[in-house]
Amino acid sequence: MRRLPVFFVLDCSESMVGEGLIKMEGGLQAVVRSLRANPHALETVYISVIAFAGLAKTIVPLVELFSFYPPKLPLGGGTSLGGALEALMGEIDASVQRATAERKGDWRPVVYLFTDGRPTDDPGPAIERWRARYADGATLIAVGIGRDVDFAVLKRLTDQVLLFDENEAGDFARLVDWVSASILAKSQPLGVALDARAEAVLDDQVLRLVKEPPPVRPDAACVTLVGRCQSTRRPYLIKYDRQHQEIATGELHVDVSLYRLAGCYPLEEAYFDWSDPRTGGLEVSTSELLGVPGCPHCGNATAFALCGCGRLMCVGGPGEATCPWCGRQANFTAGPSPEEGGFAVGRGLG
Template sequence: MRRLPIFLVIDVSESMVGSPLRHMQEGINQLINELRKDPYALETVYLSVIAFAGVVKTLAPLMELYAFYPPRLPVGAGTSLGAALNHVMDEITQKVILSSPTQKGDYKPIVYLMSDGSATDNPDAAIARWKRDFMQRATLVSVGIGPFADLSRLSEISTSMLRLEDVKENDFKEFIRWISQSVSSQSRSLGVDLPISLDKKELPMLSLVKSLNDAAAIDENYVIISGLCAKTKLPYLLKYERAPMMNDVPYFKQKAQVYGYVGVYPLEADYMAWSDSRVNMNKIAASALMGGGGCPHCGALAALAQCGCGQIFCVNGEGVAQCPACHQEVYMSASGEDFDISRSRG
């Protein structure tokens, strides 16, 4: 039986934390449930899930729908787009069966690459490799999650570039339903390479990216701060979103960009294993961050205390606390002085 290989390549970087990652996790479950209702898809579709942040890993190898179990999506620092492209090309080379004089190979694989940010590595070599070796072997559909996703680097190799403008639950469900319908159509085509449907009536939640200006995005719309719970030693992320400048307000001059608090999110212990291990020198002034929350693991009142070693951790107020990274005891107190905080790669 000839297979239709489908690869979901998903950005699990820190900026995806919160509702985007939750919707993506639920979306994989929805996709499987919908495809299993289609007898053609059930017979031909083989699905794989690849996640990328600072590193890239296959979470679910290529397998038939009835045996597929949706994996847990992790979180890591960094958006290694070049590494993700190389990884999926290696997977196609190793797992997709080519036609030969004695057998018919798999149908042309489809890669859905979904990201909400911009690359933190250099994808030039991977893009050149795709253009040279994979442009005719596979279909790449690039989907930007949210208004700030930068798809410009993929413009040379993507069959289609789309943007999911809003990451609301209903829009995300419709987006997953569109993927399901696209895959089902391909599974029914009996090997005919059908174009991916881009009918606006079918996908009102998506916009077609037509130019490099539309594909590019501002990379400074979020600030992500990573911390450690002082009690459990488990990681968490604080997420801040760019606030609008207020220079148009009479008699008000805003000197610097500020970021408003979005939320604090618990992470699993494998966060560091998924993160870019390169030294990160990015900093942001504490005065640029508005608001904050408590620790999502132990419930401590403040999640934005900083040790002299640079580690962010949680505290319950003023007093002596032990840093979960360097284990030094430090006296924590409120201060009117500004200080720099290590900013994660996002």
């Protein structure tokens, strides 16, 4: 039986924290569940999962559907698209059987690349290598989640670029159904009736083929900040989502971006392994950030206390505290309010 290798290349950058990652994990499980219900898919489909953030790595090597166990996805700072493609090409080299005179080899591998952002590395060389050596022998479908995606870079990679726009509850489930149907169609034997082998149909309310890449917005869709709990020393991630606001005073109309608190999420230490160490340079002023979260580990009132070392920690209120990053004692007073211009803090790569 010839195998159909299916690769999922999944963006696990900071912007996916919380709901995004949970959905991606659930989606992967749902795809596998529906494929397993089809006897032919069960025999032919093999699945591999590659995750990318600041680092890209295979987290599930190519394995038969039957023994696939949906992984817990990591989270990290950065979006190494170039790294992800390198990992993918390495995985294809290592596990896809090419046809020889004696054997037929695997079916053409299918790749589903999901991303919600813009590359933080230079994907150029990897894209060129993919185009030159792999593109003809594989099907690559790139799905951009939301409007903050660099579609132009995805178009350089493949003609099959899709925009997934989530407007209502149930849209993500429809995306998952489409992925399952698309794999099922490719896994059916040649003898099967044509309509069973037909390409899955896109519901263009949910998923659209991108012909002209829309321009990338200059301001990011979200801002993420990493802190550590003073009591437990464990890390957390604070996420703010972009919100446009028009300020009108008399003759003057100004469009400004403000970022509203989306949540504060506990992180694993592995976050730092999956993150790009280049964090300098990006700064955001607290005057653009609306809302202060509490600590998700110990419940301290604010997770937004800035130590002299430039890192964030949690504090219960004004007074002495030890910084879990640098170990120094710091004396906290109430910080400058946004009205006074805020204070600058280091910002993640997203």
